[in-house]
Amino acid sequence: MRPSPRLDPFKETIDEWLLGDLEAPPKQRHTVQRILNGLRQECGAEIAYTTVWDYVSHRRREIAEAAGAAPAAGFVIIRHHQPGTDAEVDFGEAWVDLAGERTKCFVFALRLAYSGKAVHRITTSCGQEAFLHGHVHAFRTLGGVPGGHIRYDNLSPAISRVIHKSRSRDEPPPGVRSSASTTR
Structure with missing residues (x-):
């Protein structure tokens, strides 16, 4: 994760939102866009979307792991091709x-x-x-x-x-x- 001095004053707020998301229903959880809009409206932040995305993509996983709520690693096999077609x-x-x-x-x-x-x-x-x-x-x-x-x-x-x-x-x-x- 790259250092982001513009984001530093808001990291604690973002972490609180992400921690709250662990208990929220999926449709009510914060997306990166929702976090960015919240920072702009509530805190007057002028930050780029990519800066917030970079931080949230790492912190969301770290916060979930620290709270013991990290999803189990796995994969899903998706076969949308019919046999012998493509x-x-x-x-x-x-x-x-x-x-x-x-x-x-x-x-x-x-x-x-x-x-x-x-x-x-x-x-x-x-x-x-x-x-x-x-x-x-x-x-x-x-x-x-x-x-x-x-x-x-x-x-x-x-x-x-x-x-x-x-x-x-x-x-x-x-x-x-x-x-x-x-x-x-």
Whole structure:
């Protein structure tokens, strides 16, 4: 947490509000915006939202732990994708030792969003042909094409330039690595 001299005179007030929140119903607890508004109206404070957010995000946890009211650590698995519908594709660089020599290669990865099952293919080329062959290999390995959306993380091997305000793309010549950039 960064030092904030402007906030120092109000930290005790914020701490009291956060301590009171431990017993308040969820809808009545102080949000950062509610704390900021209270400081401005009741105390005449002129403080930035981010300053209050930085302090509250740390102190809320500390106060809850000190009072023995900290929530138990845990996680919730949320699966909003249907089986076999959505996938994600990434195409990036990797360095491998090939015949005793350090070689730059390219990894195609297609991962199903629901199950997390992934198919990888490594090539020495990053051209569009290798990119498309990666798709064919993944679809054959998986036994079909995902029925929903395929989201792409890194298309620079397949696209050299995105033409601004257009769906047009310039494709690099085969075997040439490019960086996808927006033309303005």
